[in-house]
Amino acid sequence: MAEQTGMVEKRGAGLWLTHLGLIIGVAFIFFPIWLAFVASTVSQPEIVRPPMPLLPGDQFFENYSKALTAGINAPVALMLGNSLFMALGIAIGKIAISLLSAFAIVYFKFPGKKLFFWLIFLTLMLPVEVRIVPTYEVIANFGMLNSYQGLILPLIASATATFLFRQFFMTVPDELAEAARVDGAGPMRFFFDILLPMSRTNIAALFVILFIYGWNQYLWPLLITTDPSMNTIVMGIKQMFPSGDDIADWPVIMATSILAMIPPVIVVVGMQKLFIRGLVESEK
Amino acid sequence: MATLTLKNVKKSFGKTDVIHGVSIDVEDGEFIVIVGPSGCGKSTLLRMVAGLETITDGEVQIGGRRVNEEEPMARDIAMVFQNYALYPHMSVFDNMAYGLKIAKVEKSEIADRVAQAAKLLQLEPYLQRKPRELSGGQRQRVAMGRAIVRKPAVFLFDEPLSNLDAKLRVQMRLEIRALQRELGVTALYVTHDQVEAMTMADRMIVMNGGVADQIGKPLEVYANPATEFVAGFIGSPPTNFMTGALMGATSDTKLGVRPEHMRLSETGKLSARTTYCEALGAETLVHLSCADGTQVTVRQDAGAPFPEVGAQVGLDWDVANEMRFDAAGRRV
Amino acid sequence: MEKRVTFKGIWLPLLLVLPQILITAIFFFYPAGQAIWQSLFIPDPFGLSMQWVGLGNFEYLLSDRYYRASFVTTAIFSILVTVVSMGVALYLAILADRLIKGSGTYRTLLIWPYAVAPAVAGVLWLFMFNTRVGVVTWYLGLLGYDWNHVLNEGEAMGLVVVASAWGRISYNFLFFLAGLQAIPRSVIEAAAIDGAHFWTRFRTIVWPLLSPTTFFLLVVNIIYAFFETFGVIHTITSGGPQQATTILVYKVYSDGFVGQDLGSSAAQSVILLVIVSLLTVIQFKYIERRVHY
Numbered sequence: 001m002a003e004q005t006g007m008v009e010k011r012g013a014g015l016w017l018t019h020l021g022l023i024i025g026v027a028f029i030f031f032p033i034w035l036a037f038v039a040s041t042v043s044q045p046e047i048v049r050p051p052m053p054l055l056p057g058d059q060f061f062e063n064y065s066k067a068l069t070a071g072i073n074a075p076v077a078l079m080l081g082n083s084l085f086m087a088l089g090i091a092i093g094k095i096a097i098s099l100l101s102a103f104a105i106v107y108f109k110f111p112g113k114k115l116f117f118w119l120i121f122l123t124l125m126l127p128v129e130v131r132i133v134p135t136y137e138v139i140a141n142f143g144m145l146n147s148y149q150g151l152i153l154p155l156i157a158s159a160t161a162t163f164l165f166r167q168f169f170m171t172v173p174d175e176l177a178e179a180a181r182v183d184g185a186g187p188m189r190f191f192f193d194i195l196l197p198m199s200r201t202n203i204a205a206l207f208v209i210l211f212i213y214g215w216n217q218y219l220w221p222l223l224i225t226t227d228p229s230m231n232t233i234v235m236g237i238k239q240m241f242p243s244g245d246d247i248a249d250w251p252v253i254m255a256t257s258i259l260a261m262i263p264p265v266i267v268v269v270g271m272q273k274l275f276i277r278g279l280v281e282s283e284k
Numbered sequence: 285m286a287t288l289t290l291k292n293v294k295k296s297f298g299k300t301d302v303i304h305g306v307s308i309d310v311e312d313g314e315f316i317v318i319v320g321p322s323g324c325g326k327s328t329l330l331r332m333v334a335g336l337e338t339i340t341d342g343e344v345q346i347g348g349r350r351v352n353e354e355e356p357m358a359r360d361i362a363m364v365f366q367n368y369a370l371y372p373h374m375s376v377f378d379n380m381a382y383g384l385k386i387a388k389v390e391k392s393e394i395a396d397r398v399a400q401a402a403k404l405l406q407l408e409p410y411l412q413r414k415p416r417e418l419s420g421g422q423r424q425r426v427a428m429g430r431a432i433v434r435k436p437a438v439f440l441f442d443e444p445l446s447n448l449d450a451k452l453r454v455q456m457r458l459e460i461r462a463l464q465r466e467l468g469v470t471a472l473y474v475t476h477d478q479v480e481a482m483t484m485a486d487r488m489i490v491m492n493g494g495v496a497d498q499i500g501k502p503l504e505v506y507a508n509p510a511t512e513f514v515a516g517f518i519g520s521p522p523t524n525f526m527t528g529a530l531m532g533a534t535s536d537t538k539l540g541v542r543p544e545h546m547r548l549s550e551t552g553k554l555s556a557r558t559t560y561c562e563a564l565g566a567e568t569l570v571h572l573s574c575a576d577g578t579q580v581t582v583r584q585d586a587g588a589p590f591p592e593v594g595a596q597v598g599l600d601w602d603v604a605n606e607m608r609f610d611a612a613g614r615r616v
Numbered sequence: 617m618e619k620r621v622t623f624k625g626i627w628l629p630l631l632l633v634l635p636q637i638l639i640t641a642i643f644f645f646y647p648a649g650q651a652i653w654q655s656l657f658i659p660d661p662f663g664l665s666m667q668w669v670g671l672g673n674f675e676y677l678l679s680d681r682y683y684r685a686s687f688v689t690t691a692i693f694s695i696l697v698t699v700v701s702m703g704v705a706l707y708l709a710i711l712a713d714r715l716i717k718g719s720g721t722y723r724t725l726l727i728w729p730y731a732v733a734p735a736v737a738g739v740l741w742l743f744m745f746n747t748r749v750g751v752v753t754w755y756l757g758l759l760g761y762d763w764n765h766v767l768n769e770g771e772a773m774g775l776v777v778v779a780s781a782w783g784r785i786s787y788n789f790l791f792f793l794a795g796l797q798a799i800p801r802s803v804i805e806a807a808a809i810d811g812a813h814f815w816t817r818f819r820t821i822v823w824p825l826l827s828p829t830t831f832f833l834l835v836v837n838i839i840y841a842f843f844e845t846f847g848v849i850h851t852i853t854s855g856g857p858q859q860a861t862t863i864l865v866y867k868v869y870s871d872g873f874v875g876q877d878l879g880s881s882a883a884q885s886v887i888l889l890v891i892v893s894l895l896t897v898i899q900f901k902y903i904e905r906r907v908h909y
Contacts, residue, residue: 028704035744133873138647157643170619174619185386234736264733265731268730
């Protein structure tokens, strides 16, 4: 009997082998990040004479302050600000318009509802990469190149969030809306007083997903921000590599890479439960 | 506090008629129970009074005023829902106060009214809790409290006890009735449970397939059912029905006799075979099967001897206790 | 499914959906329509006017050696990324599932790469394999292997595959772990009592029960490899050497923005649109089936 259970739940040597396997996996996952961190704490000469050290050096403050204040094309602090603004704009903007339209779809009957529903359904299919050239032209015609609106608006134009909120609103008991009506609440009052507070966890979970999505955008900012002061950090890193045969300033580039990871990692790890819930539910 | 009048109220969804015209004059302070099986339209009728369903035809008056087109809020009603519909993110206090806040009642007045209701319902220790931290019975009380603080003219209850266990249900039945008497509010109460209807109602409306088969005081309805459906639905165990053929007649009228009006005898109007006896302590239910397979139940006092299972016995009753129904189910 | 109660009014709901309608119309439907429209034209050599060519752009593309090569590249790339990242993730998820305590800690550590942007992941891996300063390159050199993804097509492909798969492990791991934890313990214990050893149990019970998750991840990962790996490729290889890592999305970008061939780029967009629609339909079909399950 002991041996039987032993086959299902490993004990003793088997348990340690399991841990060992996982530790190797984690090490493989973390090695690139660790190496980037080490590179961001040593000097350029230590890197260009391989092999570079595998333990952190003493140039941490020099490299990070150089990156944050001067950078190579633009100070990284500025790029961090741009990224933050873009990620927040995408997350908040998309959640706001999606909440409103999901509310309208679920709680009202209005002409064109079916059509609207199918139109937004279509948007689920096409990532921005597919319609990139004409979208660029639209932004250029609006004079939105090198602007936050230009960075944010096209990435809001999809209905994934609308679908999620619609699904959630459908599970809210009908009686709550009825009780609110009997209590004298109009539609908007019901929306703000009851539906929004009840959606808190869903909103938070979606916020995590959308923040990461916005923060990690690459192609779109690359196309529409030609002015270095509008660069986001994720796309700005590539701009730091010199053209031709010059040697890249690796410590500053790696410090920038680490800085680019920190906000999304904090969001993902700090809000892990919500994040996993949001991820699994948004794909259902 | 007000009268409530329904004048030939009808409801249809598209071409399907679900309420075929119900009329009643409810007096001030009266407790009316609408009872019927699921799908009979009782909830729809209540929701039309509440303003949650549109009224296809006819008129609803509250306090003598036509309210057909008015929003629920303007009708001066309060409603207790089957699943209570408490706002999950609000405390008990906020749940009760929400309607008053919307009506822009003074803060101090809100606090007074909620405190009063909480005292009446013994909810004082729970005012700061969220609904999920309460038991079923307490939630039920909060739902009542939310209705009380509004001081409405009419209380509407939509199967408010069906989510409670049997024991609590009996207790809440009494509490609701006591509360309604104390407040003197007119009430409309929907249930599928005929015991609730019998014990709580001043008058009851027995609904069947969108039609009010009978409106009357519980004991009157029990003693004098207007239709075969009412005779079968009100009373437990239900009325025994016997076809004309079984009774040796050629007409298609049916004969109904309540179980307590039947007795076992050597000879009698009918012969039947005993299938099962339920000794419940205070009484005994004897189940029998007639020659054509009709099932019949006889209620006896506990002391009376009851037959062996399988024994062939006679059934007898007084002609005065017979109820006759025509082919359409109407009393003749 | 419809709500029983709806609020009254027509203007309010229209007002509520207006922001979304405006934004999707301007930034989604108009550009998508433009892509389809432009795919039917070629610009004249001076870029002053457009000439109608019907399906000419598509005919040209499908006969173009480079475009067909890019198709093959994309297929190889997507399959490799999907297999590598799902394989590693499944291995880690099986191990983590065997732990009763402590799997949360590993999970916390393993979700990090999800937060790392593909472009940043590209930079990290580029740094390790850089031909001049890369640590891995240097140690490979010690072993007598001369790594040079700038010149060697196979090595370039290998590097972008590993960097792309790396960033995707977290996602697959979370779904596999959730799928494994959803398998009732009693089923596995029953098999153990029947005498099935680990590998037999996995093959005959766990893997079949996990197949909905696997299929779902397969589709999602292919979509990921098609579209979201642009950052990895742009930072590591820029599509080279000799277009060995030019996947379809990269080619839309390089023909449209670098080469300024709008007609061809638009036609490529339309082809991608068809592919992604097919994948999405497959995905929805599958979800529908899972709902009825």
